[in-house]
Amino acid sequence: MNEERVVLVDEGGRYAGTAAKAAVHTADTPLHLAFSCYVFDPAGRLLVTQRAHGKRTWPGVWTNSCCGHPGPAEELPEAVRRRLSEELGLTVDRLDLVLPDFRYRAVMDNGVVENELCPVFRATTAGGAGEPDPAEVADTRWAVWDTFAADVLSGQAEVSPWCRWQVEELDRLGSDPESWPVAGEHELPPAARHR
Structure with a gap:
């Protein structure tokens, strides 16, 4: 079985090699390429x-x-669709890039660091919540975006640090996720563009 590897990037978002995913998340995590996705159903509810x-x-x-993380030879949209299928058993109808250059660094209480250049996507699915992989997902729920965003921004909802920071940026794009402007591939960091 092949070892899963992540794409390392420099401060300019350019390809800087690869590393084993299992060895990357430490107290000294190098900057690497990742992605986040926000999936909505036909009623406009967000899958949390x-x-x-x-x-x-x-x-x-x-x-x-x-x-998730794209593999070294994997296009970013393909990686998003792959992880949605693997983690949630979901197929999406539409996938749009909305925050092409989101980047964050977060430190857990135990000192483990996340350090990611993490473009953010909006997706829509006609299906339900799928069948989550219990090794990846403990639970799921559908949320009304306005309520979810307000709870995150007020600190009432405890979420991952990257989710909190992403919601801040997504909220600036507008209150209706359907109206968020779609970014172009040319706005992605160089390592994440079509190769």
């Missing part, structure tokens, strides 16, 4: 997920629909 309790980073914490 609780990270599995066995996850290395932020176990048991509620967050956006799906996160």
Whole structure:
């Protein structure tokens, strides 16, 4: 079985090699390429997920629909669709890039660091919540975006740090997720563009 690897990037978002995913998340995590996705149903509700309790980073914490890392030879939209299928058993009808250059660094209480260049996508699905992989997802729920965003922004809803920061930026795009402007591929960091 092949070892899963992540794409390392420099401060300019350019390709800087690869590293084993299992060895990356430490107290000295190098900057690497990732993605986040916010999945909406036809009624405009957001799928919110609780990270599995066995996850290395932020176990048991509620967050956006799906996160992951593209493989070294994998296009970013393909990686998003792959992880939505693997983690949630979901197929999406539409996938749009909305925050092309989101970046964050967060430190857990135990010193483990997340350090990611993490473009954010909006997706729509006609199906339900799918069948989550219990190794990745402990629970799911559908939320009304306005209520979810307001609770996150007020601190009433405890979510992962990246989700909190992403909601701040998404809220600035507008209160209706359908109206969020779609970014172009050219706005992505160089390492995340079509190769």
